[in-house]
Amino acid sequence: MAKYEISSTSVLKSWVKKYTSHSEIKDSGKGMSQAMTEGRKTTFEERIEIVEYCLKHQKNY
Template sequence: YSFKQKKWAVGQYLSENMSAVEIARRLNMPGKYGRDQVTVWVHQYQSNQDVFLSNAKHNAHYSKEFKEKVVQEYLNGNSSLFSLANKYGIRSRNTVFRWVSKYNSHIDNRDYDPHPEVHMTKARRKTTQSERIKIVQYCINHNKNYTETAAKFNCSYQQSTAGHKNI
């Protein structure tokens, strides 16, 4: 949904002109999901104003330490997934849920530093078969960090992942 639609929905709800159900119907949002989504927008707006209502242009960077801090706060029972997302400016409570799930499954929540230019570009250059083998080996040896691999070898994200997935 556009920024304009989200802003309108939040305005209608906060001014008590319409309920979340009525707003969801007007925006052609399906059933319970629609009502819940409207209330999520309202809570996000109340916590972080327009930042949450705008559409993200790229993924956010979260350090390993930050993820661990948020997970520990959740596990200590101090806050819900939703309140932690709002408190720390995380766009979705599902992001916090994934971090907690990884932690509980003993999977490392690594640093994440997005390189949108790597994900968004088409192949930057043609690669030979021997180059692709070298790229795949590097990727495997560096914890399957496709983004880092693509940036290092000046190739697209798709090129850095394609060979590995076929091995």
């Protein structure tokens, strides 16, 4: 978690919960807010891969 400067596992779990529930996620000032689109269920490993990709490519999932 320190590698990606994520403060705690609860922060990551909160992001994943919001992502999978398709609720609105608001950026902390670095971008625009957007509602999540409907998607498929993902495994925990897929979620980690998504977060790693977004961080590596400076993307907002």
